[in-house]
Amino acid sequence: MRDTAFSFAAEVERQIHALSAEEFHLRQGKSKVLLEEWYPISRLALHLKQPGLEVHVEAFGDSGVADGRIEERGFRERTFDVQATYVEDYEGALRRELMHRQGFSPGAGPIKRLKPSGSIVAEMAAVDFDHNLKQAAAGIAEQFNKKASKSYPENTALLISFDDMTLIGFRMWRQLLTVTQERATLTGSKFNAVYIINCATNELIKAA
Secondary structure (H helix, E strand, O other): OEEEHHHHHHHHHHHHHOOOHHHHHHOOOOHHHHHHHHHHHHHHHHHHOEOOEEEEEEEOOOOOOOOEEEEEEEOOOEEEEEEEEEOOOHHHHHHHHHHHHHOOOOOOOOEEEOOOOOOEEEOOOOOOOOHHHHHHHHHHHHHHHHHHOOOOOOOEEEEEEEOOOOOOOHHHHHHHHHHHHOOOOOOOOOOOEEEEEEOOOOEEEEOO
16 A cells, blocks of 8 residues: 555544454454554654655555655655564563453453363453553563564665553653663664654654
């Protein structure tokens, strides 16, 4: 799919809204690509859009080298590929599934799937105030290191996305980058830029 930044974002949102609750929470069918690749890419394109600059965005949705491509025309002329990656572990997927099954899920604490029933059991637990921030930073660093270990075309930007509605604001981003840099060196990599987006808050920064 290819379109201008605004039209592309509108179409991605339309397709997300058309998903069933099960598809949305369990990442079934096309929802995984929509939520973990196309939506972040659409937000990056909107982030780059400015008066006097036309931005076109394309998302592939296949297993190719690039997940998307952004083209800028106007006072700046450039085209670059986008490699999108999403931060989530097995426990995060279980929490989403539990949310769908029973309408709520603990944000922290032990969680597991029972065999052979397949049911999910979770316990609530108190955590430190910076638990979510450290968890997000660890996930971002892990995804960056995985992608940095592979080969990509020279003109490729890395887009790392995560979802956490508790992390918001400039102070959080400054702390998040500090903790992430302790685990991964974002600057000086093979990527022409590294962007991080919190899809739960629509906040996006250029980290390198």
